[in-house]
Amino acid sequence: MSAFIEMKNIQYSYGKETVLKDINLTIPEGQLFGLLGPSGSGKTTLVKIINGLLDPTNGTIHIENEQKPSFSKMQKIGYMAQSDALYSELTAKENFDFFASLYKIPRKERKHRITESAKVVNLEGQLNKTLEKFSGGMKRRMSLAVALLHQPSLLILDEPTVGIDPVLRASIWEELRNMQQQGTTITITTHVMDEAEKCDNLALLRDGYIIAQGSPADLKAKSDTDSLEAAFLHYGGAKHAYSCNR
């Protein structure tokens, strides 16, 4: 598998506060890759660097071998942020239409893409409702549907299932697996250990460093623990990144 995303010596500072200190990370094409770490460890900052919303203070990032992704490459990225970037005075359908034109989805494909994306999150019956009448969970689902709309080759999801019930969460995971099988590379941030278990590979973030990387099974085996939570605590003692692929 070739590298889809390659980050070398990434640092990021907000003013005087350096939140990412030295991130080295390779995400292979077609993987479902999880970023796991406590609140404030820099997960959102890292995914914003991947999707081009933030420029690293130092270090390099390549996406499909291209440094500083071009606008056309960025159009192939689907991003679901933690806070919903939607228009609450518009209906779900109007929101979809807006993003469909932003992503330049051809007119003849729009209706189909909107229906398919809405189906994934079980909102196909709510398309004519304005979003101010949506619950918090419905808005999260809508944000996910918008991120899927243009069939991105890289899907970045920042804590996508917060506020989503277990039944729908399971069907969303099924859909993510389907997308992955069709070749989509998926990067997800999470605090939820059972979601982390579903990723092919994980990077554990703490204090601005990646303290461990590997598959969930490897991370547990190499730390001689039987849960990711215990593995995380184990690696938390290490100063430098410990790769379970070594």
Ligand SMILES: Nc1ncnc2c1ncn2[C@@H]1O[C@H](COP(=O)(O)OP(=O)(O)OP(=O)(O)O)[C@@H](O)[C@H]1O
């Ligand atoms: N715009 C900003 N200006 C200044 N500091 C910021 C800004 N955004 C984030 N930070 C700080 O950077 C650090 C990392 O934040 P970030 O949101 O990347 O963490 P996170 O791991 O995604 O957290 P959470 O899991 O709570 O979402 C935190 O200390 C946060 O306060």
